[in-house]
Amino acid sequence: MPTSHTLGFPSLGSKRELKRATEGYWGGKVSQADLLRAGSELRAAHWRLQQAAGIDLVPSNDFSFYDRVLDTSALVGAVPERYGWTGGSVDLDTYFAMARGAQRAGRDVIAMEMTKWFDTNYHYIVPEFDRDQTFSLASTKPIDEFQEAKALGITTKPVLIGPMTFLLLGKSRGARFDRLDLLDRLLPVYVDVLNRLVAAGATWVQLDEPCLVLDRTPAERDAYRRAYGLLAERAPNAKVLLTTYFGGLDDNLSAALAVPAHGLHVDLTRGARQLDALLAAWPAGRVLSLGVIDGRNIWKGDLGAALGLLERGQAKVGGDHLWVAPSCSLAHVPVDLDLEQKLDPELKGWLAYAKQKLVEVATLTRGLGGRAKVAAELEANAKALAGRRASKRIHNAAVKQRAAAVTESDLRRKSPFATRRRAQVTLPLYPTTTIGSFPQTAEVRNARRQLTDGKMTPAAYDKFIEEQIRKTLKVQEEIGLDVLVHGEFERNDMVEYFGEQLQGFAFTEYGWVQSYGTRCVKPPSIFGDVSRPKAMTVRWSSYAQSQTKQPVKGMLTGPVTILQWSFVRDDQPRSETAKQLALAIRDEVRDLEAATIRVIQIDEPALREGLPLRRAEWAGYLEWAVNAFRLATAGVKDETQIHTHMCYSEFNDVIRVIEQMDADAISIESARSGSELIEAFREYKYPNEIGPGVYDIHSPRVPSTTEIVDALNRMRDVLDRQQIWVNPDCGLKTRGWEETLPSLRNMVEAARRLRTGSKVPTA
Numbered sequence: 001m002p003t004s005h006t007l008g009f010p011s012l013g014s015k016r017e018l019k020r021a022t023e024g025y026w027g028g029k030v031s032q033a034d035l036l037r038a039g040s041e042l043r044a045a046h047w048r049l050q051q052a053a054g055i056d057l058v059p060s061n062d063f064s065f066y067d068r069v070l071d072t073s074a075l076v077g078a079v080p081e082r083y084g085w086t087g088g089s090v091d092l093d094t095y096f097a098m099a100r101g102a103q104r105a106g107r108d109v110i111a112m113e114m115t116k117w118f119d120t121n122y123h124y125i126v127p128e129f130d131r132d133q134t135f136s137l138a139s140t141k142p143i144d145e146f147q148e149a150k151a152l153g154i155t156t157k158p159v160l161i162g163p164m165t166f167l168l169l170g171k172s173r174g175a176r177f178d179r180l181d182l183l184d185r186l187l188p189v190y191v192d193v194l195n196r197l198v199a200a201g202a203t204w205v206q207l208d209e210p211c212l213v214l215d216r217t218p219a220e221r222d223a224y225r226r227a228y229g230l231l232a233e234r235a236p237n238a239k240v241l242l243t244t245y246f247g248g249l250d251d252n253l254s255a256a257l258a259v260p261a262h263g264l265h266v267d268l269t270r271g272a273r274q275l276d277a278l279l280a281a282w283p284a285g286r287v288l289s290l291g292v293i294d295g296r297n298i299w300k301g302d303l304g305a306a307l308g309l310l311e312r313g314q315a316k317v318g319g320d321h322l323w324v325a326p327s328c329s330l331a332h333v334p335v336d337l338d339l340e341q342k343l344d345p346e347l348k349g350w351l352a353y354a355k356q357k358l359v360e361v362a363t364l365t366r367g368l369g370g371r372a373k374v375a376a377e378l379e380a381n382a383k384a385l386a387g388r389r390a391s392k393r394i395h396n397a398a399v400k401q402r403a404a405a406v407t408e409s410d411l412r413r414k415s416p417f418a419t420r421r422r423a424q425v426t427l428p429l430y431p432t433t434t435i436g437s438f439p440q441t442a443e444v445r446n447a448r449r450q451l452t453d454g455k456m457t458p459a460a461y462d463k464f465i466e467e468q469i470r471k472t473l474k475v476q477e478e479i480g481l482d483v484l485v486h487g488e489f490e491r492n493d494m495v496e497y498f499g500e501q502l503q504g505f506a507f508t509e510y511g512w513v514q515s516y517g518t519r520c521v522k523p524p525s526i527f528g529d530v531s532r533p534k535a536m537t538v539r540w541s542s543y544a545q546s547q548t549k550q551p552v553k554g555m556l557t558g559p560v561t562i563l564q565w566s567f568v569r570d571d572q573p574r575s576e577t578a579k580q581l582a583l584a585i586r587d588e589v590r591d592l593e594a595a596t597i598r599v600i601q602i603d604e605p606a607l608r609e610g611l612p613l614r615r616a617e618w619a620g621y622l623e624w625a626v627n628a629f630r631l632a633t634a635g636v637k638d639e640t641q642i643h644t645h646m647c648y649s650e651f652n653d654v655i656r657v658i659e660q661m662d663a664d665a666i667s668i669e670s671a672r673s674g675s676e677l678i679e680a681f682r683e684y685k686y687p688n689e690i691g692p693g694v695y696d697i698h699s700p701r702v703p704s705t706t707e708i709v710d711a712l713n714r715m716r717d718v719l720d721r722q723q724i725w726v727n728p729d730c731g732l733k734t735r736g737w738e739e740t741l742p743s744l745r746n747m748v749e750a751a752r753r754l755r756t757g758s759k760v761p762t763a
Contacts, residue, residue, distance in 0.1 A: 002322040002613040004365040010328025019518040054362030060156035061142040070125040077138035101699030119249040123516035127170030151251035162209035190473040194235035213247035221255035241428030245328035249275035269327040291327035303381040330354040339510040396529035411630040420638040430751040431482040436555040437731035438487035486544035499524035501536040532584035554600040559628040564606035575624035585632040594609040655714035665689035668728040671696035681718040693729020708750035725750040
């Protein structure tokens with residue numbers, strides 16, 4: 001019979017139990033023993049849940065206290081020198097310092113770089129390598145967690161980030177070199193881990209190599225074959241499942257089949273076209289794992305269609321060699337739809353979270369023994385899908401007509417940047433601002449909770465928000481910031497807040513997914529045509545501007561980011577949904593302008609992450625993504641200054657495209673990856689204004705004035721001083737006031753010193 005399995009399960013818990021335990025540990029309220037116990041309890045619950053759902057082979061080592069790529073850096077001893085690690089096992093505090101930085105007890109270290117995991121909204125910690133890099137086994141986590149499950153009577157499939165993907169996703173520090181030169185030093189650690197897992201009783205080990213769905217060079221394909229050939233030779237008893245996802249193998253298919261692995265997993269939800277070529281070339285005797293349930297979206301799978309794909313696979317490889325799985329790890333979807341007691345019943349009937357996707361996988365596996373065995377399930381599934389397609393809630397003729405009527409002139413500002421800038425707000429050299437949000441304290445979160453629970457009246461809540469805005473404006477004026485923000489205290493999330501006010505969106509109570517570390521978000525579901533019934537932000541922006549003579553930015557989330565950070569309908573092209581979102585944001589921008597808001601920021605941090613994984617497909621995406629931003633912003637007068645913000649992606653690839661967005665100013669993350677961004681601007685002269693982030697808000701450490709001046713001086717080497725804005729690299733929502741205030745004071749002082757020409761010694 002075929003085997004059902006999963007590639008990974010969410011670590012955070014259905015009610016974010018891991019977030020609370022981890023942040024409690026960071027804050028000194030939870031002991032290390034209690035944190036480790038919380039992790040162990042979650043792992044056990046998740047293993048049992050998967051087993052109870054009918055999954056034959058559940059994963060282990062898919063759990064992480066922060067990030068699986070960071071876990072791999074710890075596993076192989078790839079700890080940068082600045083963390084003071086002297087060998088042996090990587091302790092938990094060193095691990096968290098690598099993720100977040102640290103500034104206590106005389107220790108002051110910055111975090112490792114963080115960027116997007118392929119084209120998802122998940123962020124991973126980027127491995128750092130130098131030319132003389134050495135590796136050693138510095139963690140026994142994969143073996144420990146396998147044995148932990150075994151003690152519960154569950155033999156799991158340990159999961160590791162594959163050696164090639166680990167190196168390819170890392171970055172070299174110092175002198176440039178080919179990271180694959182390190183492969184021969186890295187592989188002995190993987191051999192050691194594989195042999196230890198076999199000795200512990202592991203029958204299969206999953207090695208994730210999603211980099212095989214990207215454009216690869218002939219040399220890299222050869223390196224894959226060589227790497228896995230060595231693993232097969234030196235760990236001969238380890239049965240390896242080579243796992244790919246997020247796209248098709250396409251021109252890497254031959255290389256994947258040449259890898260001496262015992263099995264191969266492919267993603268058929270994003271790479272269905274590869275199945276014909278895969279089956280035609282399939283070598284006998286190997287396990288073929290087909291990912292037919294979408295691990296990245298929350299819509300119910302089409303079980304009839306998925307079963308058809310599986311039946312084709314079974315006809316080729318036989319039932320004993322066919323595995324049934326989600327397309328990728330289920331970490332990208334919420335845990336359990338059963339918890340959603342307030343969700344609209346019709347909409348709920350269209351959805352499947354991780355727990356429900358397990359049942360879909362198990363159902364399909366049983367269906368391969370004959371469709372009659374799952375006839376009732378197939379019928380119920382087909383009925384739910386048909387009901388969704390026929391629902392009148394999905395389609396809005398007026399929205400479709402407006403989108404169809406968009407012309408090229410709707411995408412262009414009235415005048416070029418140089419003309420616009422002369423009409424806009426007058427500011428000093430090196431103008432200072434923040435990205436938008438200020439700390440969302442326990443008091444702010446509690447007020448929102450009381451409003452939701454009916455314990456605070458809307459009028460009382462509004463007065464509370466007004467007071468938070470007044471206090472924050474006063475703080476910004478005292479610090480000396482030039483362009484202020486209202487602080488976004490009324491907003492739960494930069495996407496959820498807008499989606500709650502747009503038609504075509506639905507929201508959940510327990511739809512949490514991990515964005516990075518302990519940062520969790522509840523992506524809305526875009527189920528239908530999108531429109532804006534009324535103004536969404538004008539009230540609070542206008543109130544803030546009425547309290548100060550300095551310019552206050554109106555703060556919006558851009559159409560592409562709302563799209564990327566939502567669970568998006570799959571019954572029309574994403575480009576069409578983006579256009580509908582852009583028109584809704586365009587209406588809001590115009591209303592802000594009419595309310596005399598002179599500076600409006602439309603954030604697009606997700607524009608880069610939406611790039612297709614293959615370069616051949618970039619042009620089409622970039623055209624509609626850039627057009628969506630321009631459609632949202634081009635309807636204003638020259639006097640209105642349009643900003644945008646981007647963060648935590650590899651922007652060097654698309655820096656020239658960012659110019660086409662035609663924002664008057666862009667703020668962009670550079671605190672963790674500043675040297676790369678600076679080099680990009682050395683090669684390419686960006687024409688408009690730009691604020692490369694001068695410090696990392698995802699770290700609790702406070703940057704010194706000297707450190708910020710140094711960052712600004714590096715920027716002055718490649719940018720004209722008239723272009724440079726001074727700002728943090730992202731919003732301050734997750735920080736505390738005790739870190740925020742000194743950081744901003746140091747930032748403003750750094751700008752002042754540059755204005756006066758004061759020299760500060762190099763750090």
